[in-house]
C-alpha cells in the first residue's frame with residue numbers, strides 16, 4: 001500500500017493550522033534547506049525528476065535553472081492556485097487542508113532561486129481557499145517563516161494573495177502574470193519566458209501548488225526517494241482527482257505510473273450502479289478521451305502520450321455507458337468557447353463554431369458533413385493559436401469523434417441519441 | 425547589432441537580431457499577408473494570417489512575432505500555409521456583415537483584399553453573427569463593431585501613438601469586442617479624437633464620419649501636405665475628390681509626427697469649403713473712403729446701406745496699404761509702445777521670426793508675445 005506523502009496531513013483535525021503542521025514535523029524541510037547552498041537544492045530538484053503538476057509537466061529543476069543568478073535583480077515566485085481545469089480539485093484540497101506545506105515549498109524555492117517576493121494567485125471562487133491562504137501566510141509571518149531574515153538565514157521573503165475573477169485562461173502562467181499586474185488576463189507572447197521577464201518585468205518562477213508541495217518532501221527524504229517512485233519519465237507521487245460515474249469520487253494520492261484501472265476500480269470503487277465503463281478523460285478536460293479498452297494504461301506522462309492522450313493535471317473523469325458522447329463533447333466545447341480569451345482568430349471564432357455544430361447535432365439539427373466540418377475546424381485550430389489553449393480545446397471533440405464516430409453519425413441521421421435508443 | 429541570415433522562399437536575406445521574420449522579409453520586399461500587424465506598432469500575433477512554415481518547427485509560426493535567428497528556412501506560400509490563411513479568413517468572414525457593396529472601406533480593406541486573394545467562401549463556417557449598434561454619438565468617428573476583426577491595432581495605436589488608452593477589449597471569447605473608457609461612448613472615454621485608431625483599422629470598423637458616402641478610394645487623389653493648423657508641421661495625406669477634401673490619412677514617414685495628428689489635422693477640414701469662409705480681404709467702409717474721420721459707436725447702422733462700419737471686400741494691395749498706414753500713424757504720432765503684437769503657434773518658425781524682427785525693428789517696441797496655446 002502506497003503511503004501518501006503530499007496528502008499525509010489532510011485527514012488530521014485542523015490540518016490547516018500552523019500548530020498542527022508544526023506538531024507533525026512542519027517547516028523542518030525549510031530549516032534544512034536554508035542550511036544548504038541554493039545550487040545544491042536546484043541540483044536535488046533536478047535529480048528528483050519532478051515535473052510540473054499544473055498540466056504541462058515541465059521539469060521543475062530545469063525551470064529553476066533558467067532563473068538568472070544575478071543577485072542585483074529582484075526575483076519572484078508566483079504560486080498558481082487557479083485550478084480552472086474542469087475535473088481537477090486537488091489544488092483546492094491542498095490549500096484548504098494543508099496550506100503550510102505549500103508555503104514551505106515556496107520558501108525553499110525562493111531561497112534556491114534567490115527570490116524575495118512571492119505572489120499567490122488563487123481562483124476567485126475558492127472562498128475557503130482564499131481565507132486559508134491569508135490565515136496561513138499571516139501565521140507563517142508570526143512564526144518567522146516569512147518576512148525578514150527567515151530563521152536567521154538572511155533570507156527575506158514577503159508573500160501575499162491575489163484573487164482572480166474567474167477565467168480559465170488566467171491559469172495559463174503568462175495570463176496569470178498579466179492578471180496579477182492588474183491587467184486583462186490575456187496570455188503573453190513567449191519568448192520571453194517568465195523566468196526571464198515575468199511579473200512586473202522581473203524574473204519569475206511560476207509553479208502549480210502541487211508541484212510546490214513536492215519540494216519540502218524532496219528536501220526531507222532526498223531526491224533518490226522521489227525518483228524511486230514512478231516510471232522512467234514520470235517521478236514521484238501524484239494526486240489524482242477522480243470524478244464522474246465512480247462509486248467514490250475524490251482525490252487519491254498514488255505513485256505516477258499506476259494503471260488507470262487500479263485507480264478507477266480499486267481506489268474509486270469502480271463504476272457506480274453496476275454500469276459498464278465507456279470512456280475516460282485521464283488528465284482534465286483538455287486531454288483526449290480514452291476508451292474503456294485503454295484502461296490498463298499506466299498514468300504517466302510518457303505512457304499516456306503513447307495512447308494518444310496526456311497526463312495533464314491527472315484529473316480523471318469517468319463516463320459510463322449511459323453517457324452520450326455528442327453531449328459530452330458539446331458540453332466540453334461549450335466550456336472552452338466560453339473560456340477563450342478572444343485574442344486570436346482560430347480560438348475565438350473556431351471554438352464557438354465547434355460548439356454551435358455540436359449543439360445543433362445534440363438537438364437533432366445536425367447536417368450531413370457536420371462531422372467533417374468539426375474535424376476541419378479542429379485541424380485549423382490545433383497548433384495555430386497564440387497560446388496552448390487552441391491545442392487543448394480541440395481534444396474533446398476530436399477524441400470523441402475519433403473514438404465514438406458512430407454516435408455522431410447516428411445523431412445526424414436519426415436526429416436523436418444512440419445511447420437513448422439503445423436504452424429502449 | 426549582429427546580422428542574421430535567413431532564407432525566405434529560397435531567397436537568402438539578411439536582418440538584425442531583435443527583428444521578427446516579418447520585419448526582415450518586409451525590408452527585403454517579400455510579401456507576407458497580415459491583418460493585425462502595422463509597422464508603427466508592436467506585434468500582437470492575434471489574427472494568425474501571417475503564419476508561415478519554418479523548417480524544424482512542428483507547427484506554423486506567426487511571422488509577425490517569430491524572432492529572426494540565423495539559419496531559419498522559411499516558406500511563406502506553401503499549400504499548408506495557404507490552407508491555414510484561408511481557414512482563418514473564413515472564420516473571420518463567418519462573423520462579418522459581408523456588405524462590401526455599400527461599405528465605406530471597399531477598396532481600402534485588408535480583409536476584403538485577402539478574402540479575394542484566398543478565394544474565401546462566405547458560408548464555410550456559418551454560425552451566430554454579431555449585430556452591434558453602430559451608434560456612437562460623437563462628431564468624428566463611426567464605430568461599426570460588426571466589421572471589427574479584433575486585430576487590436578486600434579487598441580495599440582491609442583496606447584502607443586496617442587498615449588491615451590481610450591480603447592480596450594471587453595469580455596472574452598466570441599463575445600469580445602472593442603470598447604471605450606469603461607465600456608462607454610468614445611466621447612465619455614479619455615479619447616482625444618486624434619483618429620490614430622481610424623488610420624490603422626484594416627477594415628471599415630472605424631471610419632471618419634466626415635467621409636461617409638463621400639467617395640471611393642480609387643476616386644480620390646492622395647496629396648501629401650503639411651497640416652496648416654500649427655507649427656508642428658505634421659505631414660498628412662489629404663484624400664481629395666472633385667477638389668474637396670473628403671478624408672485625411674496618416675503620413676507614416678512624416679518626420680515630426682510619424683503618422684499621428686491631433687483632432688484638427690485629422691478631422692478639422694469642414695472650414696475649407698464652408699460658405700462663411702473669408703476668401704478675400706475685407707476692411708471697414710470708413711477706412712476705404714479715405715479721409716473720413718473714424719465714426720463713433722452711434723454711427724453704427726448695419727441695416728442701412730453705406731454704414732461706415734460695414735465690412736467691405738477689397739483687394740490685397742488696398743488692405744495691406746491701409747494696415748501699413750495705420751501702423752505707421754500709431755508709431756509716429758503716438759509712441760511705438762502703443763503697438764503690441766501677438767503671434768501664433770499656427771505660424772511657422774520663419775513667420776514668427778519675421779514678426780519678431782518687424783515688431784522690434786520696424787515698429788520699435790518689445791511688446792511681442794505668442795499664443796503658445798491652441
Ligand SMILES: Cc1cc2nc3c(=O)[nH]c(=O)nc-3n(C[C@H](O)[C@H](O)[C@H](O)COP(=O)(O)O)c2cc1C
Nearest residue numbers: 052053054080082083084171172173207208211388
Ligand atoms: C489554458 C491554460 C490553463 C492553465 N491553467 C492552469 C491552472 O489552473 N493551474 C495551474 O497550476 N496551471 C495551469 N496551467 C499551466 C500553467 O501555464 C503553468 O504551466 C504552470 O502553472 C506551471 O507550473 P508547474 O511547472 O508547477 O506545473 C494552464 C495552462 C494553460 C495553457
Ligand code: SF4
Nearest residue numbers: 341343344347385387
Ligand atoms: S488560443 Fe488565442 S484566443 Fe484562445 S485563449 Fe489562447 S490567446 Fe486567447
Ligand code: SF4
Nearest residue numbers: 582615616618619621
Ligand atoms: S481617436 Fe485617438 S484618442 Fe480617441 S480612441 Fe482613437 S486613437 Fe484613442
Ligand code: SF4
Nearest residue numbers: 572573575576578625
Ligand atoms: S476596430 Fe478596427 S483596428 Fe480596432 S480591433 Fe477592430 S478591426 Fe482592428
Ligand code: FES
Nearest residue numbers: 460471472474488
Ligand atoms: S499579422 Fe501576425 S498574427 Fe496577425
